[in-house]
Amino acid sequence: MPKTRYLKTYASRNIRGKRKVCRYLEQNEITRLFVPPTAMLSKKRLLAMLSDHGTVYVKPDIGSQGIGVGRVKQSEHGYSLDTTANKKQVHKTFGTAEELIAYLNRNNRHKVIVQAAIELDTVGPNERPYDIRSMVQRKPGGKWTCTGFLVKVGSPNKIVTNYYQGGKIWPIDKLWMRKQLPESERQDRINELRLASLRIARTLSRKRSGMHEMGIDFAYDKNNRLWVLEVNSNHPQFHPLKKIKPDEYKKMVRFARSYGRFDD
Template sequence: MNNFGIMSLSLDHENHYIHQMAKYGHDLGFTLYHFVPSTYHPFTHTVKGKKYLPESDAWLESEFPVPTILYDRCFYHDDSHSIQCKNIIQWLKKQPTITFIGNGLPNKWELYQILRESKLAAYIPETFLLQSANQVNFQSLNPVIIKPINGSQGNGLYFIEKSKEGILVRTDKKEQTVEKIFSDRMTFNKWLNQLLKRSSYLMQAYLPLSNQEKQPFDIRALLQKNTQAEWKVIEKGVRIGEKGRIISNLSVGASIHAFEEWFRFTPFKLKSFLKQEMEEIFTLLPSILENSFSALFEIGVDIGITPDGSLWILDVNSKPGRKVIMTAYPHLCEKLYKAPVLYAAKLADDKRRNLDEKAISYRNNH
């Protein structure tokens, strides 16, 4: 039996997904574990978490050696627990006995610097690292969007616009869009500088990514490697936010639609050209990322289209959620539950083959 560990910042995170994965993992010869990296004990090389018991289809709380194959599903923020888990994972990645099924991507700023120099540069909105409120220049950019360098699910994203009344700041909370008007630049700068003390932020020109009904929308594509280590587009789904919202994230009540069905009724001109552009992105992106960083298993790509038909890469994520694809295409659920363990099985076979080849080579040379 191979040991396959799934890591998250809490044992309550993605429970349904992890449970389904565990059921398929057992059929492929894996013992499945779920743990939080901060429980790692450096002297015993053990962690505390849960072990999947196939005979009762349940989980047993236990302490166990770090599994040999790991799947990182940790979503980091700027808190101390995230930093602790991140440091432990970085250390585990250096251990020769441990294999990660994907190594993850750096923060949004490092990612931007690679993508703006790549063949996909035309699809990347110009982005600035925001270190002081004085950098917000409304003569050159108005309105602007600022978002955290390590953010996910649209958390901490702000829309900022200068008007006659003052400086308007809006952000989406679960229940509603919250807005505040600063009457002068000094009070706005004070607010923004306080925000920048807590987290690092990026700034971009605001892109009008709404449909004719003034609903924000974006396209989420999920790419994964198959058992031959070839990248495949699993599917594309569309998130449509509530009217007047800034973002179309599920955390603030967006609806989900299958891409082709939605695309058929959109008013965009040159639809075949837009599809070609998307295919170009999905073909080029994995190799750009893996050549600059390290091996990946899956990528979530968020794409926006402005009313004039311009296509933009809004975000690239190495730990994508599956809700958009599973909701739009329920028949793909089983495939998505199986994919990580199938790929883990391929990596375990590769590792075994390499060890066998080394052993044969050693015997032949001695």
């Protein structure tokens, strides 16, 4: 499976591995509330999570752009796996959990995590799932600041929302408009996202010094509970905002340049 790598030439350290990020967040009594049940893949953990949650996601512990992410369901005939391969979505079935796990390990360069599936909130007449990228940054010696948001709206019938996998990028005010949220609720959600972003950034930066940026992917479920799906501290992308939300984009660029990032 192709490996995406960025040559980081600027000062901002990162935390490598999705499971490590979840473990750090689970150690804090507040941030643990945002983390779906997550573990390294094994037969015992896979079966337990399927029993508890019905559907799970499997993800490379190290990876990006939705590559290698899969959704697993159990049926009376075995197990089904819908997974992303480059820009395509592939459906496979397996008779036993051992066959499924062997396939996942064989087709991933890194270890795999298993995570309880969140029934994502949707938007529009086609009920497209979405998640929200919160960009948090700090200038050297400064405090963490939530510099803006972008929304990733999934392509119909895709298991991930990533732009690379056919998703659309919206400014967050377009999401609120399409959801027909009243102004008071829009502001409540922005405040909730900002507060959660700052708590996560502070928690993780206590575990890893020298961090100056994070892209935190949040999702609301069908009951409007907020979850964190992923934290990308290795070169998180915000360039799609350049055209759709230029003020927020310029703010992110100002912060990024303070720690030596000039690529966006």
